[in-house]
Amino acid sequence: MAYRNLPGIDxxxxxxxxxxxxxxxxxxxxxxxxxxxxxxxxxxxxxxxKTKENLMYQTYVYINEQLSSxxxxxxxxxxxxxxxxxxxxxxxxxxxxxxxxxxxYTSVNAFNPYEKAPDNPGYISFFRQYQxxxxxxxxxxxxxxxxxxxxxxxxxxxxATLICQGAMPYNEESKKIIALTIFSFLTxx
Numbered sequence: 001m002a003y004r005n006l007p008g009i010d011x012x013x014x015x016x017x018x019x020x021x022x023x024x025x026x027x028x029x030x031x032x033x034x035x036x037x038x039x040x041x042x043x044x045x046x047x048x049x050k051t052k053e054n055l056m057y058q059t060y061v062y063i064n065e066q067l068s069s070x071x072x073x074x075x076x077x078x079x080x081x082x083x084x085x086x087x088x089x090x091x092x093x094x095x096x097x098x099x100x101x102x103x104x105y106t107s108v109n110a111f112n113p114y115e116k117a118p119d120n121p122g123y124i125s126f127f128r129q130y131q132x133x134x135x136x137x138x139x140x141x142x143x144x145x146x147x148x149x150x151x152x153x154x155x156x157x158x159x160a161t162l163i164c165q166g167a168m169p170y171n172e173e174s175k176k177i178i179a180l181t182i183f184s185f186l187t188x189x
Contacts, residue, residue: 010048012038017059022097026056026104060105063098067091071126081130085156085179092160093170099160106154134186148185155182 016038020029031052035042049055067088074087092099124142127149131137140148159178162168 009038009040009044011062013040013045013048013055014059014062017055018063018097018101021059021101021104026101026108029056031055056105059101063102066098068126075126075129079129081133081183082179085182086175089156089160089170089175089178092156093163096164099157099164102153103157103161106157130186136186151185152182 013034016034017029020034020037031042031045035045038045045055049058070091071084071088074084077087078084124145127137127145137145137148156178159168163170163174168174
């Protein structure tokens, strides 16, 4: 069986990108080093992802899918937006390599959510569930809602990065301060 047809090879490659970006920096991820790490050839990487830019973007999408699936499961446990938000922060702080990749990717690539944000209907429906608690959400188009999500995401990543780097404590008090900052827009009229 060829490596390019192995089950799970895409996930292995994406996780390899995340690990290399965490160890070295996103700018220093090379496909040669990635291929060596994953015990595959460069050809296999390009067969699956076509370009390095697409590989980096698909890694970004992969992490967002992990976050999205966690948000859905958190919501099923308890729909309180603050508790769901704290679970999201816990996820990011517990996975500093994901946090590092997301913050690096969005800053290195001058990320514009209108152009590059994955069109994820899950985020839209997730936010629409909170319209009664946050009436401002009712006034937003789906595209604007995605932008709000990515603004919250960017702010959350900023705080998660500070916490992961030890520059900010991660305790109940800091969680509340972060949440008040993040949710201020949603509670405005």
